[in-house]
Amino acid sequence: MKRKLVLILTLFAFNCLFKTNAQSLNHELSPSSKEKSLEAVLKDGWYPAFVFNDKPDMIQLMVQISDNKVVAMRFETGSLLDDGRSTELYNYIGGNLNIKRNENGDIIKASTRVSIVEKVTDNYLKAFDIYLKL
Structure with missing residues (x-):
């Protein structure tokens, strides 16, 4: 029972961490973000x-x-x-x-x-x- 509880808590923590990092990454890459991609910075x-x-x-x-x-x-x-x-x-x-x-x-x-x-x-x-x- 203890093992299952530890496993569930570990998976829950990992899931929360993954969602936070994914949201942060999506925000950083979104076009509305202040830091935009350097692709096609200046036309040739x-x-x-x-x-x-x-x-x-x-x-x-x-x-x-x-x-x-x-x-x-x-x-x-x-x-x-x-x-x-x-x-x-x-x-x-x-x-x-x-x-x-x-x-x-x-x-x-x-x-x-x-x-x-x-x-x-x-x-x-x-x-x-x-x-x-x-």
Whole structure:
């Protein structure tokens, strides 16, 4: 009899815990939740952005977004750095977007870091902290 009571209480506790966790998970994933899914954050395409130079100067540029990642940077001079599709000279590291949303779920900030490393020598060349203008 004691065994049955312990088993019933254990199952009851497990059931309550499971329901609470499931409700919490459903709330976290619901579209009305403040934290929305990062899927399809920004449409693929070119966006205005800026980086800060070694000096406190701000440099404006355009960045290409593909699958929520910066895959190319085009500077005002016309020079282009991309994820390596166009050159064998360097490795393009990083680019995944960091997203900040407001309480309505709208994107208010997007940024990332891209590092450029020379392929032949593995010498670090430059890091770019990129901030999109939204």
